[in-house]
Amino acid sequence: MATEAVEVCVKAAVGRPDLLGDCPFSQRVLLTLEEKRVPYEKKLIDVSKKPEWFLRISPEGKVPVLKYEDGTWHADSDVITQYLEDKYPNPSLATPPQYASVGAKIFPTFVTFLKSKDPNDGSEQALLTELRSLEEHLKSHGPFINGEKISAADLSLAPKLYHLKVALGHFKRWSVPQELTHVNNYMNALFNRESFKNTKPAGEEYVIAGWKPKVEA
Ligand SMILES: N[C@@H](CCC(=O)N[C@@H](CS)C(=O)NCC(=O)O)C(=O)O
DSSP states (O other): OOSSOEEEEEEEETTEEEEEOOOHHHHHHHHHHHHTTOOEEEEEEOTTSOOHHHHHHOTTOOSOEEEOTTSOEEEOHHHHHHHHHHHOOSSOOOOOGGGTTTTTTHHHHHHHHHHOOOTTSSHHHHHHHHHHHHHHHHHHHOSBTTBTSOOHHHHHHHHHHHHHHHHHHHHHOOOOOTTOHHHHHHHHHHHTSHHHHHHSOSOHHHHHHHHHHHHHO
């Protein structure tokens, strides 16, 4: 277990650089640290006004970035969560390879539907297809993607499902159909977890503010 807090740069809220923002990739990394009980220190980055020191450690200007034990900084939530799994193997959050991509198409299909201005372009159906596929998986393997224990695939999906819930609720008055009971229970279980409450955006308004320019584009 780490004795010193791991440093991690994450997105600050839109218009509130002092509050935790709405980046699902940042939250995925924070969730991994929380679930592994690794002490960490967040540095909130105002992505509309990136400081010079941040651009030096994250040349592409992206969050999250995390400082490794050797003092080097690394970007990309896939890379960072794998590093954390290797460095802090207990508790293991490894998802078996055959389940690693469960739910992976939900985020891109959600974004297409959210931005869609044509109700007949099939984007809602495409999202429903992905949610139904998750429903079937959870029905036979749940309550989490890998069964009884939460794993990396859930921690990747949880913030994305939260964005889906908040943004589609706000911009389209749309919610996950009630009959997808396993998906609804799964979302509730994830959002009520201590790790999620400790790492979620400071308010739904920041999730909405984050999507607004993309929805109105
Ligand atoms: N593939 C990256 C995506 C990271 C990403 O897109 N971060 C966004 C915020 S959610 C960002 O840094 N945006 C700032 C910018 O592009 O200027 C990961 O998994 O970490």
